[in-house]
Amino acid sequence: MEILIARAPWYVAGPVIGILVTLLLWVANKPFGALGGYIEIAEWVRIRRRPGWRTYFTLGIVAGGLLSAILGAGWRPTVGYGSFDQLFGTSLVVKGVILVAAGAFMGAGGRLAGGCTSGHGVCGMSFGSPASLVSTATFMATAIGAAHVIAWLFGRSV
Amino acid sequence: MTLNAIGLLFGAAFGFVLGWARLTDYDVIRNMLLLREPDVFLIMMSAIATAAVGVRTLRALKTKSMVDDSPVNWKGEPPATRHIAGSVLFGLGWSVAATCPGPVAAQLGRGQFAGLFTVVGLLIGIVVCDRLRIRSTAREVQMRDAAAVGL
Numbered sequence: 001m002e003i004l005i006a007r008a009p010w011y012v013a014g015p016v017i018g019i020l021v022t023l024l025l026w027v028a029n030k031p032f033g034a035l036g037g038y039i040e041i042a043e044w045v046r047i048r049r050r051p052g053w054r055t056y057f058t059l060g061i062v063a064g065g066l067l068s069a070i071l072g073a074g075w076r077p078t079v080g081y082g083s084f085d086q087l088f089g090t091s092l093v094v095k096g097v098i099l100v101a102a103g104a105f106m107g108a109g110g111r112l113a114g115g116c117t118s119g120h121g122v123c124g125m126s127f128g129s130p131a132s133l134v135s136t137a138t139f140m141a142t143a144i145g146a147a148h149v150i151a152w153l154f155g156r157s158v
Numbered sequence: 159m160t161l162n163a164i165g166l167l168f169g170a171a172f173g174f175v176l177g178w179a180r181l182t183d184y185d186v187i188r189n190m191l192l193l194r195e196p197d198v199f200l201i202m203m204s205a206i207a208t209a210a211v212g213v214r215t216l217r218a219l220k221t222k223s224m225v226d227d228s229p230v231n232w233k234g235e236p237p238a239t240r241h242i243a244g245s246v247l248f249g250l251g252w253s254v255a256a257t258c259p260g261p262v263a264a265q266l267g268r269g270q271f272a273g274l275f276t277v278v279g280l281l282i283g284i285v286v287c288d289r290l291r292i293r294s295t296a297r298e299v300q301m302r303d304a305a306a307v308g309l
Contacts, residue, residue: 007179008178008180009197011200014208015208017175017205018207018209020168026216026221026223028225029226034260037259039284042285045281052161055165056163056166057168057172058169065173066173066268069267077271079271080272081184084256096275098254099254101251102279103283106259106283107284108286109243109247109248109250110244110248111288112240112244112287113241113244113247114235114244121202122205126205126206127210128210130236135237136245138242138246141249142246142248143191147191
């Protein structure tokens with residue numbers, strides 16, 4: 001389908017995500033967020049606690065991503081990662097070290113803060129939770145600042 | 159419908175939108191963080207605005223949840239140091255990986271397998287955080303007990 005090949009415009013993607021947050025509260029009375037699934041999986045790895053519905057939510061995101069590729073421009077598996085490869089090189093070892101480290105920062109940070117970009121940044125913000133407002137302002141400012149530092153260090157032209 | 163099936167369905171819808179809007183692409187998130195294009199900010203802000211109206215409407219209409227008949231509601235949380243400290247760490251990781259817990263799962267589905275590294279990192283980070291927290295809680299309890307018996 002033509003419309004699914006092009007990138008969804010913000011005024012479609014944003015409201016649809018907002019409707020999903022609303023519907024999830026209506027259907028299940030649960031706050032929306034992606035980090036919980038990883039926390040459940042980590043607890044299963046650590047203490048064999050049985051994964052709950054948030055794990056299914058995260059697995060659903062994987063399935064939805066697959067669907068977006070199949071119905072869009074097609075499923076094209078790759079280990080390439082856009083201009084990351086120009087900034088840091090195409091070596092899988094380097095890529096692995098950098099991304100595992102970055103992931104660990106997000107995992108520990110998100111766990112400590114109790115939420116991520118979807119949990120605090122969208123859902124908690126829409127609830128008007130003060131903790132989400134503080135968290136979102138903090139990770140936005142930090143990420144924007146750090147991204148500029150990285151661009152300055154590793155090449156502005158890319 | 160069970161809660162697990164609901165989770166799977168909502169996750170799939172979310173993952174589809176994340177992929178369709180290319181929030182799974184390194185350069186889309188990088189261009190957002192470098193303030194080169196407003197699209198991702200607009201996605202977030204319009205999602206927040208839509209949900210803010212939606213959830214307040216549900217609450218005002220005293221809607222009951224379909225799963226367990228509980229009245230639809232949510233709890234805000236007062237900000238604490240951990241929100242700032244955690245979010246600084248989160249923001250640093252986000253700026254490097256240019257993806258976060260939602261989009262990286264959609265990356266895997268789309269066949270962008272560099273995301274596997276990020277997922278492994280996420281799980282390591284969570285486990286490390288929990289281990290450290292358990293240790294510090296144990297120490298606190300120890301100190302409290304010690305104080306209680308007058309040591």
